[in-house]
Amino acid sequence: MGVKKGNSLAVNIGGIRMKNPVMTASGTFGYGAEYSRLIDINKLGAIVTKTITIKPRQGNPVPRLVETPSGIINSIGLQNVGIEVFLREKLPFLRKLKTRVIVSIAGNRMEDYVKLAGILDGEKIDGIELNISCPNVKGGIKSAGRTGAGLFAQDAGISSELVSRVRRATVLPLIVKLSPNVTDISGIAAGVEAAGADAIALVNTFRAMVINVDNRRPVIAGGTGGLSGPAIRPLAVRLVWETVKAVKVPVIGIGGIMNTNDALEFIIAGAGAVSVGTGIFVDPQIPLKIIRGLKEYLSENRLTGIGEIKGALKI
Ligand SMILES: Cc1cc2nc3c(=O)[nH]c(=O)nc-3n(C[C@H](O)[C@H](O)[C@H](O)COP(=O)(O)O)c2cc1C
Known part of the structure; x- marks a missing residue:
């Protein structure tokens, strides 16, 4: 796909x-094909697939989605078909698109990330997004000699x-997709840049809770x-602005990008691109x-x- 002069x-x-x-944000646009009758995908700058893991995952028990004032809380838990089925059944459709295809992995x-990146390296895709910031996966992180309850993206x-x-x-x-659930985003962002990230995406979701006062249980099963x-x-917007600096x-x-004004806020704060997530559920044409x-x-x-307004914040 050429970019017109x-x-x-x-x-x-x-x-x-x-x-x-x-772009469309991971987990809110499936593997693309699901939306092909609702939106002309070829007009998008890029799509990011649902996060793929090595083995298929069924995700977390239901209820795992609840509406909140001006938002939703989800705990899907990275339900996905796994890399094998993705390559065999989902990627052929994506390859035909005239938009950039970015595959999200977790x-x-x-070692799981390294293995998945190695497998995808030989495929005709445009980029890989490392989801190191999903708040809905149990078990925490495991890395050489260390096990933590948090997310990869919570430790620089x-x-x-x-x-x-x-x-x-x-x-x-x-x-590299970062988590908003941190005290200081700048150090984490600078660290992943120094380690070789070509771009940074943020934010993933904020850990949150809704309680049913009748049965006194959390509404989300987990x-x-x-x-x-x-x-x-x-x-x-604030986190993006700090990261850009x-x-x-x-x-x-x-x-929370729902319209042009919202997208412009991020671009003026310094974002080079924007991704629509929850907005897709409201109106796939957004x-x-x-x-x-x-x-x-x-x-x-x-x-x-668009470069003329990128980071053009007057402050
Ligand atoms: C139902 C749902 C599923 C999601 N699944 C993923 C996922 O698989 N991988 C990921 O990196 N982010 C996932 N996200 C996070 C979104 O990509 C996005 O970062 C977040 O929702 C904030 O953007 P928004 O307010 O426009 O939705 C998911 C979000 C929702 C609402």
Whole structure:
């Protein structure tokens, strides 16, 4: 897929050249095919697949989704078909698309990420996203001699060690997806950049809880889940803004993006691209509406390219 010269929305995210900066977020767009009748996928800048693990996973027990004011809490638990079925049954469809295809991967051990990246390295995809920030997987992280209850993305040392090991397993562009559930995002972002990340995506969901006061139980079967949607947007914008200041690689802004204005907030904060997640469930056309809206914004403001407003925050 060539990027047209003079295309004002074209961006380069860590070596992935996209015709526009609008993507779909992992876990909210399946493996693409599910949405092919609802939206012209070829118009998107890129799609990120549901996170794939080595073995298939059934995910967490239900209920694992609950609506909250301006958001949802999910605890899907990385339900997915596993890498074998993905390569055999899902990737052929994705390969035919005229958009960039980024495959999200995860595991419980660093070796899982290394193995998956090695397998994908030989495939015709445009990049790999390391989901080191899913809040809904039990068992915690395991790495050489260390076991923690948290996420890879909650420890600067562990996340950069993971990225440097995966870096050696693939030449594909590597996007690292960070967690908002941290005290200081800058150190973690700088660490994964130094370890070889080509781009950083954030945010994944915020750990959250809803309680049913009648039976006094958490509504989500596993107790907690991850909050997404408009409720988290201002938090995500702040985290993206801080990350942009800490790294040189492009940052993909994610969190509650429902319209062009929301996308612009992230871009003005410094994001090189944006991803729509929960918004897809509300209206699968949202990403395409945002692409049109960004074009209009550029022409109304007499701007020649999206790069002119990237990081243009007056502060
Ligand atoms: C139902 C659901 C499933 C998700 N699954 C994944 C996943 O498999 N991998 C991942 O990296 N993020 C996953 N996410 C997180 C989203 O990609 C995104 O980072 C988050 O929802 C914030 O964006 P949003 O507010 O636009 O939804 C999931 C989110 C939702 C709502």
